[in-house]
Amino acid sequence: xxxxxxxxxxxxxxxxxxxxxxxxxxxxxxxxxAFVRRADAPARGKVALISGGGSxxxxxxxxxVGKGVLDAACPGQVFTSPTxxxxxxxxxxxxxxxxxxLIVKNYSGDVMNFEMAAEMLPGPNATVLVxxxxxxxxxxxxxxxxxxxxxxxxxxxxxxxxxxxxDLAACQALGERVVRATRTMGVALTSCTVPAAGTPTFxxxxxxxxxxxxxxxxxGRSRLPLATADSIxxxxxxxxxxxxxxxxxxxxxxxxxxxxxxxxMELHLLADAxxxxxxxxxxxxxxxxxxxxxxxxxxxxxxxxxxxxxxxMTGFWDAPVHTAALRW
Amino acid sequence: xxxxxxxxxxxxxxxxxxxxxxxxxxxxxxxxxAFVRRADAPARGKVALISGGGSxxxxxxxxxVGKGVLDAACPGQVFTSPTxxxxxxxxxxxxxxxxxxLIVKNYSGDVMNFEMAAEMLPGPNATVLVxxxxxxxxxxxxxxxxxxxxxxxxxxxxxxxxxxxxDLAACQALGERVVRATRTMGVALTSCTVPAAGTPTFxxxxxxxxxxxxxxxxxGRSRLPLATADSIxxxxxxxxxxxxxxxxxxxxxxxxxxxxxxxxMELHLLADAxxxxxxxxxxxxxxxxxxxxxxxxxxxxxxxxxxxxxxxMTGFWDAPVHTAALRW
Numbered sequence: 090x091x092x093x094x095x096x097x098x099x100x101x102x103x104x105x106x107x108x109x110x111x112x113x114x115x116x117x118x119x120x121x122x123a124f125v126r127r128a129d130a131p132a133r134g135k136v137a138l139i140s141g142g143g144s145x146x147x148x149x150x151x152x153x154v155g156k157g158v159l160d161a162a163c164p165g166q167v168f169t170s171p172t173x174x175x176x177x178x179x180x181x182x183x184x185x186x187x188x189x190x191l192i193v194k195n196y197s198g199d200v201m202n203f204e205m206a207a208e209m210l211p212g213p214n215a216t217v218l219v220x221x222x223x224x225x226x227x228x229x230x231x232x233x234x235x236x237x238x239x240x241x242x243x244x245x246x247x248x249x250x251x252x253x254x255x256d257l258a259a260c261q262a263l264g265e266r267v268v269r270a271t272r273t274m275g276v277a278l279t280s281c282t283v284p285a286a287g288t289p290t291f292x293x294x295x296x297x298x299x300x301x302x303x304x305x306x307x308x309g310r311s312r313l314p315l316a317t318a319d320s321i322x323x324x325x326x327x328x329x330x331x332x333x334x335x336x337x338x339x340x341x342x343x344x345x346x347x348x349x350x351x352x353x354m355e356l357h358l359l360a361d362a363x364x365x366x367x368x369x370x371x372x373x374x375x376x377x378x379x380x381x382x383x384x385x386x387x388x389x390x391x392x393x394x395x396x397x398x399x400x401x402m403t404g405f406w407d408a409p410v411h412t413a414a415l416r417w
Numbered sequence: 418x419x420x421x422x423x424x425x426x427x428x429x430x431x432x433x434x435x436x437x438x439x440x441x442x443x444x445x446x447x448x449x450x451a452f453v454r455r456a457d458a459p460a461r462g463k464v465a466l467i468s469g470g471g472s473x474x475x476x477x478x479x480x481x482v483g484k485g486v487l488d489a490a491c492p493g494q495v496f497t498s499p500t501x502x503x504x505x506x507x508x509x510x511x512x513x514x515x516x517x518x519l520i521v522k523n524y525s526g527d528v529m530n531f532e533m534a535a536e537m538l539p540g541p542n543a544t545v546l547v548x549x550x551x552x553x554x555x556x557x558x559x560x561x562x563x564x565x566x567x568x569x570x571x572x573x574x575x576x577x578x579x580x581x582x583x584d585l586a587a588c589q590a591l592g593e594r595v596v597r598a599t600r601t602m603g604v605a606l607t608s609c610t611v612p613a614a615g616t617p618t619f620x621x622x623x624x625x626x627x628x629x630x631x632x633x634x635x636x637g638r639s640r641l642p643l644a645t646a647d648s649i650x651x652x653x654x655x656x657x658x659x660x661x662x663x664x665x666x667x668x669x670x671x672x673x674x675x676x677x678x679x680x681x682m683e684l685h686l687l688a689d690a691x692x693x694x695x696x697x698x699x700x701x702x703x704x705x706x707x708x709x710x711x712x713x714x715x716x717x718x719x720x721x722x723x724x725x726x727x728x729x730m731t732g733f734w735d736a737p738v739h740t741a742a743l744r745w
């Protein structure tokens with residue numbers, strides 16, 4: 090295993106400390122319990138958005154803490170759910186009196202720990218569960234579909250709504266609407282290596298790829314021979330768009346998300362393929378985002394996410410955002 | 418070789434087309450000859466900044482085309498210099514009548530081709546040569562020190578000066594001052610794989626790293642056993658800071674740059690190590706930037722860059738920027 094690391098026990102703490110120092114204008118990092126909050130939190134009268142999950146998906150979620158997206162993020166150890174006390178401490182720090190919305194990726198550990206936290210929260214709260222991955226119905230760590238890169242779309246759009254003054258029920262309803270409008274499928278060209286394990290999570294042959302892989306290296310739909318970018322994009326988009334069943338004239342948001350070890354040059358080439366294929370199917374592409382946003386440690390690969398936009402979602406997507414990972 | 422790719426001949430063109438579509442609000446892409454220019458170019462009366470070099474270092478340089486940095490970028494094939502006709506076409510597209518400043522990384526091919534272009538340019542022009550890499554004096558493709566991630570610091574600071582109305586001579590002088598104030602050293606944990614070669618550029622053992630590696634996989638100073646992040650940062654910073662010979666009270670800019678396949682979690686951990694070590698040496702850190710900015714295809718590894726800031730440089734660093742890769 091080759092990683093920039095001092096020792097396993099301090100990996101998360103040192104990385105968070107570095108993140109906090111680099112982005113000291115935006116965030117404050119708490120180490121015990123571990124959470125990252127907006128430097129200007131709590132915002133009085135605003136619904137507080139909190140997300141979290143296992144580390145190893147950076148910039149998700151801490152990179153989206155700031156104006157227009159999250160009020161706090163709770164990072165667990167690598168690929169491990171955060172504990173309820175992290176969520177409670179984050180909520181206490183950022184609750185501005187208008188309630189707390191928890192945005193949770195659908196993994197059994199996350200669901201359980203965020204549910205426990207929700208039950209203990211003193212004030213009004215609600216939860217949006219993200220399950221955008223069309224690849225498999227159940228998986229190693231999931232009952233039902235997994236929550237993956239589409240989480241960013243949910244967090245950005247609901248974050249803008251909260252910033253604009255939407256109340257807790259409206260934020261939750263909007264979040265659930267974005268989840269219903271969002272589909273993702275990913276492909277791995279290499280495995281990731283979890284630091285505590287020290288060896289690749291799964292074995293892939295020199296000419297193989299894992300189609301439909303999960304963001305922790307969970308098995309996908311099929312082990313296939315490595316194909317061209319066009320063929321890969323066609324396979325992923327076909328699954329996502331067929332499942333979304335969007336009318337041809339509905340504008341789509343396209344997110345081309347790298348898993349961590351895939352260079353930007355390849356992500357833009359994959360984006361070019363995806364754009365051509367979506368337009369060939371007759372869908373207008375209204376918004377595009379390309380980069381490493383929901384990663385899987387050092388996995389080479391990428392996912393394609395499509396969201397069926399309506400005018401309200403588009404307006405919130407375009408609203409100003411000022412975080413480490415997104416800024417416009 | 419595992420890459421998102423259709424065929425080698427179209428790789429650069431397809432990737433540029435994707436980049437142009439994703440960032441259509443910022444840039445216009447020309448395919449023949451290949452260059453990327455600001456969508457609002459030429460800016461009348463402003464010095465036009467043009468950079469370029471081999472592809473495979475994305476987001477460098479096209480990701481820095483936009484308000485406050487470059488007017489145009491000329492991408493060559495992977496790890497191959499752009500040709501003079503690319504530079505001439507870019508200059509024709511963005512020259513606003515106040516002259517053209519070429520920012521060139523010190524590699525023999527780049528130097529030769531940009532010099533040829535400079536001789537053919539019809540109007541006033543000047544060149545800033547970047548050679549920030551302290552690792553080795555000469556290298557596979559270089560006479561003298563290599564130009565690496567410090568190029569971003571030069572481009573950002575001079576870009577802001579040009580935006581603020583500095584004339585050609587002032588921009589050149591400032592650029593050369595930033596070059597003299599900037600030092601970088603890198604380390605590879607894995608090799609990159611050049612698409613046209615299809616196999617790793619160099620072999621590294623499971624427990625080895627290449628200290629002082631170049632951004633094309635050129636040999637560095639020494640092949641060493643893999644060490645802790647603190648030890649790696651101490652080695653790289655020691656070389657860079659000793660060479661820079663900055664008085665203890667001079668504020669520094671720190672750039673922690675990933676080579677493409679190193680996750681953000683590790684880059685922030687490396688940043689934490691670098692910050693501690695620099696402050697232990699008594700240097701105040703005035704600005705920090707962490708991310709994948711000057712990459713080496715799919716190489717795992719990173720470089721540390723330090724720039725001795727003065728008030729003018731700091732002001733230009735902080736000036737607004739609106740590009741694909743930097744925005745504030």
